[in-house]
Amino acid sequence: MHFPSRMYLRSIAAFLTIAIFGLAHLPLAQAEATQLKTQVPGYYRTMLGQFEITALYDGPIGLDSKLLTNASQTDIQQLLAAKFVGTSKMQTAVNGYLINTGSRLVLVDAGAGKLYGDALGNILQNMKAAGYDANQVDAVVITHMHGDHIGGLLDASGQPVFPKADIYVSKADNDFWLSQKNADAAPVDRQRHFKSSRNIAAPFIENGKWKTFAAGTELVPGVKAVATPGHTPGHTSFAVESQGQKLLILGDLVHNHAVQFARPDVAIEFDTDQKQAVATRLAVFKEMAQNRELVAGMHLPFPGIGHVGTNGAGAYTWIPVEFSPLKK
Amino acid sequence: MHFPSRMYLRSIAAFLTIAIFGLAHLPLAQAEATQLKTQVPGYYRTMLGQFEITALYDGPIGLDSKLLTNASQTDIQQLLAAKFVGTSKMQTAVNGYLINTGSRLVLVDAGAGKLYGDALGNILQNMKAAGYDANQVDAVVITHMHGDHIGGLLDASGQPVFPKADIYVSKADNDFWLSQKNADAAPVDRQRHFKSSRNIAAPFIENGKWKTFAAGTELVPGVKAVATPGHTPGHTSFAVESQGQKLLILGDLVHNHAVQFARPDVAIEFDTDQKQAVATRLAVFKEMAQNRELVAGMHLPFPGIGHVGTNGAGAYTWIPVEFSPLKK
Numbered sequence A, B: 001m002h003f004p005s006r007m008y009l010r011s012i013a014a015f016l017t018i019a020i021f022g023l024a025h026l027p028l029a030q031a032e033a034t035q036l037k038t039q040v041p042g043y044y045r046t047m048l049g050q051f052e053i054t055a056l057y058d059g060p061i062g063l064d065s066k067l068l069t070n071a072s073q074t075d076i077q078q079l080l081a082a083k084f085v086g087t088s089k090m091q092t093a094v095n096g097y098l099i100n101t102g103s104r105l106v107l108v109d110a111g112a113g114k115l116y117g118d119a120l121g122n123i124l125q126n127m128k129a130a131g132y133d134a135n136q137v138d139a140v141v142i143t144h145m146h147g148d149h150i151g152g153l154l155d156a157s158g159q160p161v162f163p164k165a166d167i168y169v170s171k172a173d174n175d176f177w178l179s180q181k182n183a184d185a186a187p188v189d190r191q192r193h194f195k196s197s198r199n200i201a202a203p204f205i206e207n208g209k210w211k212t213f214a215a216g217t218e219l220v221p222g223v224k225a226v227a228t229p230g231h232t233p234g235h236t237s238f239a240v241e242s243q244g245q246k247l248l249i250l251g252d253l254v255h256n257h258a259v260q261f262a263r264p265d266v267a268i269e270f271d272t273d274q275k276q277a278v279a280t281r282l283a284v285f286k287e288m289a290q291n292r293e294l295v296a297g298m299h300l301p302f303p304g305i306g307h308v309g310t311n312g313a314g315a316y317t318w319i320p321v322e323f324s325p326l327k328k
Helices: A006-021 A071-082 A123-129 A146-151 A170-177 A178-184 A188-206 A274-291 B006-021 B073-082 B123-129 B147-153 B169-176 B180-185 B190-208 B272-292
Strands: A043-048 A051-064 A087-098 A105-108 A140-143 A167-171 A210-213 A217-219 A221-227 A236-242 A245-251 A294-297 A304-311 A315-321 B042-049 B053-066 B089-100 B106-107 B139-141 B166-170 B210-213 B219-220 B223-227 B235-242 B245-251 B294-297 B305-310 B318-320
Touching: A043 A123, A043 A236, A043 A245, A051 A123, A051 A146, A051 A236, A087 A294, A146 A188, A146 B006, A167 A170, A170 A188, A170 A210, A178 A188, A188 A210, A217 A294, A245 A274, A274 A304, A304 B089, B042 B123, B042 B235, B042 B245, B053 B147, B053 B235, B073 B272, B139 B219, B147 B190, B166 B169, B169 B190, B169 B210, B180 B190, B245 B272, B272 B305
Parallel strands: A105 A140, A140 A167, A167 A210, A245 A294, B106 B139, B139 B166, B166 B210, B245 B294
Antiparallel strands: A043 A051, A051 A087, A087 A105, A217 A221, A221 A236, A236 A245, A294 A304, A304 A315, B042 B053, B053 B089, B089 B106, B219 B223, B223 B235, B235 B245, B294 B305, B305 B318
């Protein structure tokens, strides 16, 4: 059984109209629903004790699977295919997390801004869709000083996007990425990362809003910096806790869910110290899986909140939270 | 390093204010960002060839894990815990899918309406958030005549929610659920399902909008009814295809992703014929996994769109699509 096609009905109607009235006008067309082709806003909310957590989507970036190391391309392609991730350019989310503790509004990472093209740089827009304004942000705490985490601190004209916020970076990352000596010693193709870091930090250093912290510091009551080095020297995860409920915001401990949960020994070329990055990932995955603790990752599929499941000896699996309404 | 607490600053300010002005007024409080505690609207869009597919969230329902059959409760609890699904009341999504073919707007299943309490019945609200109006829906095609799929056809006053839509149900389900003989023969605790079906169908039968179809029928160009019996006698999946891209809307072929992908032999008490339901699930999972075809399920975690992955001999795994913007 087919529905009678509207095109067909219109053809008949047009024929009749023409037959009766000649070519003077077309028949009244029945309205068709226009395809909207818009996506739902890129935010997702969950409560953690008394803290409200809003995941914010900055956008997708395509990464070449050849950036992954310590495994054969055959193995990597198989792992990607098993999880239905495109095997040439791996779709990779960029996420930020907005924590409203009830007295402080803290953004964890600022996304890429327009450093990596137009597909990214949507955190501000999605924050607005989620009901918050850039002026309300008290602090931006940074997991590490890569462009897809700090690019969103400045707008296209070089002005701070979150005008009232202090920016908090780990002292180790600050000292590494802002060092002219390290920049000069870096391979030529990496020097732009050092330059970009300095450019982004400069206006905040000038206006006194660039702050550094030591690992272990509790930056806001309930938000503690945890050293998880390897990806960068000062790479930091943030342990968030309210009323005994815990969330570890991993930062860049994992870049691809399809590969690095099954094979946590796989690193990525972006890691400053791949060996240390693997050791850190193994330790954190082990602890999070044992404790069944909630985690969030800047490059896990949006909203990037979920659990580290176990999947046989030494292997893990990514288990995203289920979409849920907020309890009233 | 702590941020100075606003509460602390306010205390100092209050002290100073009191010291200077006495108790006449409190100091101007710095605005704190109020927690919003709203969830992102429950819709998610994806393109399938030239068809626009919008997943619509009706809401969550908690199901007792004891409803699952053919496995020990120990095994079931382990499978649920491994996927971080609550083990007493299993969180279970209710989803619908809106297909805009470009010339027809077809809703697949209408959700529960208010038949099962206030947590469900959100399809219409989410459809509006997604930019569509109930008046635009040309047809509602029904996977099967259970209350959480047809309850949303009528509003609280018993009026059709989608006033212009024809309602399409399989002849086998129509004949089974609207039969007084079957109702009389059913166990007492199931008779209300028959009664509810008749109540919901009645106004549409009266106004001539209740239509039945045979398995295999192409209801709209690109949307074909596929018989997948067991859960109900006339249970139907819908094979959607545009420009060679395929999506099989499973209906209720699976009620719990954590258990029934790993153990497709596990059935649920709601199945009219559990043995047939298992056989159908096994056949469809096998075909979808082999063909790597996109599927959608009414009770898979919202948006419920993804793939059937393989996970060892005879076992499968649910692989949700990654949140993605729509291509411009």
